[in-house]
Amino acid sequence: MSKDVEKKEVKSIPAKDADLSEWYTQVCLRAQLVDYAPVRGCIVLRPYGHAIWELIRDEFDKRFKATGHQNAYFPLLIPESLLVREAEHVEGFAPEVAWVTEGGGEKLTERLAIRPTSEAIIGVMYARWVQSHRDLPILINQWVNVMRWEKSTRPFLRTLEFLWQEGHTAHSTEIEAAEEVQRMLEVYREVAEDVLRLPVIKGRKSEHEKFAGASATYAIEALMPDGKALQAGTSHELGQHFAKAYDIKFTDVDEQIKFAWTTSWGVSWRILGGLIMAHGDDRGLVLPPAVAPYQVVIVPILRKGDETVMAAARDLHKSLSGVVRVHLDDRVEQTAPWKFNEWEMRGVPLRLEIGPRDVAAGQVTIARRDTQEKIAVPLAELTSRIPELLDAVQRTIYERAVEYRDTHTVNADTREAFVEALKSQRGFVQAAWCERTDCELDIKAETSAVSRVISGSAADGATCAFCGRPAKVTAYFARSY
């Protein structure tokens, strides 16, 4: 979309409350995060969207490295004969696979899957690399594209091809593998909450919702403004399932040959979709400063024939460049109010306005994206006030999100309250639960909701809020993306 077209459209998005789905799509497009690609269900991640993704990626990546993981790269294509070795895994993924059947002008003798996830091909390699207990643990991550042939798609939330990271580890004991799964789940929680400012609930997935081939799946779930839950990261105990399917075994200290215990964990660009939906408002995107490509945009308010404002704006840009990620919007073909709208749409945390009166008074006017508040700040205080204000934005965004989550989470003790809450309430319903798949399917049929995570054990003597049988756990239920 050219700038001329955007100019007319910049203000015409629907209110977020009125039509969240359309609001979301329009913000993704008009903030220039993505565009639709000329191939079904795929998006182009545009430079501004990619810059946010790079910042998110770096936040995760440094924590992966700090916890002892290394990056690697495994092939895109997985021969069908490898993919089918773990029965539950292939059953879960086969319906969503894209197959390469021709290459170099010839029909292939075996179909090759574009990876929907890489347990299979990585399992084969780990089997080759592991012989002794001294070769363990293996702690590897990869940042790659994967493909799942989905029917309906939405930018970031569900696309045929998506960018993600997938960690794959192998350990000599079940306990060590379980610790790894929790360690990475906690890394996910930390980045989601501390960096992206998405409050999440952590817990274990039910049998019905767990990863195909896993012993146990753990997840972080964030609440979206329509009360639906968004699974924002998963961490799987794979038991010895994949080690047995791909023959990852080792000689232990006791000289016995044993199968390894493996894990996998992944976060995709879906979490960026969650961030957009959770924090945005009727004016567009609201970015947490930690992942804003521009934390500050300087918009000079120009008067024809007066060069002092642009000169002051350039000085400002120079003096802030080492302090924050700052952009000077020095375009002359657009008016200042138009630029205000555009940078609000694109979610820049702080806007610095500088006009002739500001120059004369030795100050700038700072507009906060999150609260729309305007503050006059003397130039001399700027390099100290801006980091303070960015901290305040980063804090305020989280406080709002936590308040929303807390006011949209209810407990339900009876079947009536449980069903009523899931049908009418936008948000999480916490309840004692029997943990049976049959019960979960009944809940889904009646309310469209499923369990999102199991957060702990049930109280002694508690009964399932839905079916009345003895409760095993406490779980959060919600409709979901």
Added chain:
Amino acid sequence: MSKDVEKKEVKSIPAKDADLSEWYTQVCLRAQLVDYAPVRGCIVLRPYGHAIWELIRDEFDKRFKATGHQNAYFPLLIPESLLVREAEHVEGFAPEVAWVTEGGGEKLTERLAIRPTSEAIIGVMYARWVQSHRDLPILINQWVNVMRWEKSTRPFLRTLEFLWQEGHTAHSTEIEAAEEVQRMLEVYREVAEDVLRLPVIKGRKSEHEKFAGASATYAIEALMPDGKALQAGTSHELGQHFAKAYDIKFTDVDEQIKFAWTTSWGVSWRILGGLIMAHGDDRGLVLPPAVAPYQVVIVPILRKGDETVMAAARDLHKSLSGVVRVHLDDRVEQTAPWKFNEWEMRGVPLRLEIGPRDVAAGQVTIARRDTQEKIAVPLAELTSRIPELLDAVQRTIYERAVEYRDTHTVNADTREAFVEALKSQRGFVQAAWCERTDCELDIKAETSAVSRVISGSAADGATCAFCGRPAKVTAYFARSY
């Protein structure tokens, strides 16, 4: 491969001079850069190889950003109907394409190509984004996987799937596009020579060797130890070919509607293969410090029951951690000499040996990977000496490579000298040339060599060294990878 197996094999690679091809493969495997994948023609980039690739990527990426480019991500799959729009382009790439024909359990109505390069899909998007001259230039790069269905493959140098970056830009004038092509070619030269220490020759490709669909292709070419040239980066003037095929047009300042001028430029992990081959020796890999994951490895020489050496090694590790990329090899199951061999195989620029006598004397012994020189350095001087030594290694590696290149480049004036040089000489042959494709094909038939780059105009009155017709240019010829 487990450590136990490697232990036996670490010394058994062939001499580099005796069998370069086998030496290369063995170094790639035993330095743990790559492993063969269970899918034909593909490799796994292991953590150590990936760490080198990340350093190389960051060196390029910061220069791309400094020259005004932004990263983005375009889809992996390109519908056949889009790929075929630029006739020369599809003719060049179609034979190497891998096709997706099934997805989500159904046969697709149109074949989807796994990108062999992304001009087609990016062209479609640029057509949508560009309307006015104010929308230009577009300066975008992406770091992605691509696929070309090659018959024979070798790690890094030629693989079905490979990692690379591809820059794609659109401009309002031919001159601006031509400047962009040269700017990026110079970025490639700079990283190749200053960082990776690969001396290259820069120039234009002949008609026969240029990119499918380009007006002109420019390249950097490095000389390998067997005298073959390795194309290490290319930068293409695409003229208005792709703009016309994909309808990238804009209203210029003069209100006329014009087609844009586009460029593309790419470097792949092939340049890492060039680095391995150019600098390695009979002991294995030799890494330039600038892209060495560990610039320094500390190997304590342990004596049973004596804890002082390990303690001193840990102190050393701590004190160097902020200064250089340093690794402490504190494994107790391997001997010091075994570790020396392993870290030489893996190309670490400096090895710090510390034993009981070193501890007593308040010094360490530093072994340079490039020269095998050993130097005793007092502990107090370490933090200043190590950066100096790393600089010296970085310099020495380049001096050797330049000397090799210069002593393996000859001029040829006559057909006899030209043919003789190409047949017997390992290296570049520089000659006056007519620039005709027929002549190039004849040269190839007789000598197996082709022109690598055209470096300038021919002298007045010069004749083609091969066919005797009037010479147009001066070119470098060589056999190539």
